[in-house]
Amino acid sequence: MTPPAATGAGRVAAFRGSVLHCLDDPAAAGDAAIEYLDDGLLVCEDGHVTGLGPAPELLARLPGGAQVTDHRGKLIVPGLVDCHVHFPQVDMIASYGEQLLEWLEKYAFPAERRFDDPAHAADTAAFFVDELLRNGTTTALVFATVHPASVDAIFSAAERRGMRLVAGKVLMDHACPEDLRDGADAGIGESRELLRRWHGRGRLGYAVTPRFAVTSSERQLQAAGQLAQEFPDVHVHTHLAENRAEVERIGERFPECRSYLDVYERFGLLRRKSVFAHCLHIDDKDRAALARHGGAIAFCPSSNLFLGSGLFDLAAAEAHGVRVGAGSDVGGGTSLNMLATLADGYKVLQLHGQPLSAWRALYLATLGAARALYLDDRIGNFESGREADFVVLDPAATPLLARRTARAADIAERLFALLMLADDRAVAATYLMARPASVRTAAAGAPAAGR
Ligand code: GUN
Ligand code: ZN
Secondary structure, X not given: OEOOOOOOOOOEEEEEEEEEEEOOOHHXXXXXXXXXXXXXXXXXXXXXXXXXXXXXXXXXXXXXXXXXXXXXXXXXXXXXXXXXXXXXXXXXXXXXXXXXXXXHHHHHHHHHHHHHOHHHHHHHHHHHHHHHHHOOEEEEEEEOOOOHHHHHHHHHHHHHHOOEEEEEOEEOOOOOOHHHOOOHHHHHHHHHHHHHHHOOOOOEEEEEEEOOHHHOOHHHHHHHHHHHHHOOOOEEEEEEOOOHHHHHHHHHHOOOOOOHHHHHHHOOOOOOOEEEEEOOOOOHHHHHHHHHHOOXXXXXXXXXXXXXXXXXXXXXXXXXXXXXXXOOOOOOOOOOOHHHHHHHHHHHHHOOOOOOOHHHHHHHOOHHHHHHOOOOOOOOOOOOOOEOOEEEEOOOOOHHHHHHHHOOOOHHHHHHHHHXXXXXXXXXXXXXXXXXXXXXXXXXXXXXXXO
């Protein structure tokens, strides 16, 4: 238990409810990785966590004037983190019938083409960020489009709401529609400008974002690697080995490379803070290289099922010590809700005989995801000093949830049932830096704007 810090001039706000978070990876530390307080109090000052402990004890020690919000009967968990999502694809989510390469041509590229209109970009970005918050996601690593205005739009929307977000302009200059190509040098120039404008501004960070090796020339991959090297603090964000036809194309184009990951490595794109979405068709040498260089995998089960891409092997990634976080990959994925995404993750892993525990699932969308993004010094759990982004989950949000969670013997069973059955209705409120950012109103069942 951490006692609340001595009172200063800051705003003290405390939140009472059942509080659950990960102190470590449950795969490594077992139950010791989890802290659970049935009647807990999360104490925050100036938007940061300053204390967590049993409510009766901590309430008595709160400074006068501290504001206490009562969420008893609900579960307070750290803000959910989406390690891979495309904001421009909210308009074509749930499109029928194709696998990756045809799906890109038929649905994704036409939707992204519309982002040459800054007004459309701004409107979509605002909708997207509000949807994330409504679903309990407080941090995301986001693909924009090839258009610089799409990056300005998503960063502006996140900044206005005080949300932590990492994003980047898509680099694509090869084997894709002419009108969506940026040109190797022009694309890097635009990226550098956007990086200078947005990286490190408030809660925002930039990611160098080559779409995937399929749609970048060697010159562009080279320049992207150089840009990343020039700014070691920014993220690299791309796709890797999602679909068999994609992997075959890379094999034909880069016969000198041992594997698809090897292509990224040769161009300087495999490093600390590199995040690779999917990684379905990789081998143990790739996993060892990912771990050695500090690269991370975004596990996107909903998308992998929807696009028929394949089954992620979490145990193999874990055995090699690779950082893994969960991602929705909307519009390939069919939900922005990370709880629903984890439910799909459980089903995918069942097909490998790797049932995902409730603790490990929570980890993949909180502390594990924060570690995958190298943001665990700021977010991911309720250790003292962390930014107070959190979600209030309602285990009785629907009649079925209420009935099932009431019969749970302990918190592990309750959380598991909640994860498997939840959608946006289970997110009662989302807080950014201890302030409400989205609150579900009982009457309408719809969230009210928090600020
Ligand atoms: N690979 C390259 N681009 C994309 C994309 O937009 N979505 C998914 N799921 N995979 C990709
Ligand atoms: Zn993707």
